[in-house]
Amino acid sequence: MSDVFLFAGQGAQYVGMGSDLACTPQYEDAFATAQDVLGVSLREIVEAGPAERLTLTENAQPAILLLGMLHAAIAREAGAVPRLLLGHSLGEFAAWTAAGSLSLPDALRLVQLRGRAMQEAVPVGVGGMSAVISAPTQTVESLCRIHAETTGRVVGVAVLNCPGNVVVSGHCDAVDAVCAEITQGGHGMVRPLSVSAPFHSPLLGPAAERLRVALAAMEVRSNEIAVIPNVTASVAEPGTDPDRIRGWLVEQVVAPVRWEESLRVALATGATRAFAMGPGTMQRSHLKRISRRFPLVAMDIEEERSAFVGDGA
Secondary structure, eight states: OOEEEEEOOTTOOOTTTTGGGTTSHHHHHHHHHHHHHHSSOHHHHHHHOOHHHHHSHHHHHHHHHHHHHHHHHHHHHTTOOEEEEEESTTHHHHHHHHTTSSOHHHHHHHHHHHHHHHHHHSOTTTEEEEEEESSOHHHHHHHHHHHHHHHOOOEEEEEEEETTEEEEEEEHHHHHHHHHHHHHTTSOEEEEOOOSSOTTSGGGHHHHHHHHHHHHTSOOOOOSSEEOOTTTOSOBOTTOOHHHHHHHHHHTTTSOBOHHHHHHHHHHTTOOEEEEESSSSHHHHHHHTTOTTOOEEETTSHHHHHHHHHHTO
16 A cells, blocks of 8 residues: 545634544643643643634644644554655645654644734734635636736635635635626635635735744754645655755745645555545545545544554554
């Protein structure tokens, strides 16, 4: 088997995620580490909520990363051997951690800071995001480009998940205007997202700068396992220069998430089995739009995880 690990991004979190592992030593150790590093009881936030508290970017990001790393450890103990790692937005930080480039404590600190910086970069109500379903990607990109050029407002495609599923990000009025053109023109459907900032847009430049400063002061090592960065959608082979890794993680804050391309590249490398790490099963939904027959184990689904761990292979 040639295994690929797919790490979930923000938005996948839910109160009680990972609770079926709460009695395991790995769970206890993971959340103890998080409390020591972050100075907050991430376990309490995850287990008791409320959802509004967990959804805060500075809480959601380390919680999702922690569960993803816990799932990855369990999968490896059961015999999974990752040859390639990739993560959706926030999930890329888990991928580099699993690749040996970041320590878990540093990754937790980094994504907590990233979450705070993203929340604080743009005043509430100024920026927003909307999912666009069933519309051709080129049409959405064209509408965003035209609106930005004619109005001077920031709007663009921020996330390319899979065929017929992209996300638009930028100034609220610009996002609303583009989405109105999409629906009125019969191009597709739109759904506003409940987010605290216009992620993956140039408006988050201040957050990218704060992340750059933090990464410059943090130890980053060459990766031991291949990773696909969101901004390149190409394979970074083991031994990549740490400064290049730093650069990709900073650029990712303001650049589009090229997830569909990344999944296609992963399949083209000869991967034969995927593992969805972290909360939810969105990775499966995206992958099915590209290859319906590709096998995937969702580690957040107790039955699937137990079947794999029980098999031990």
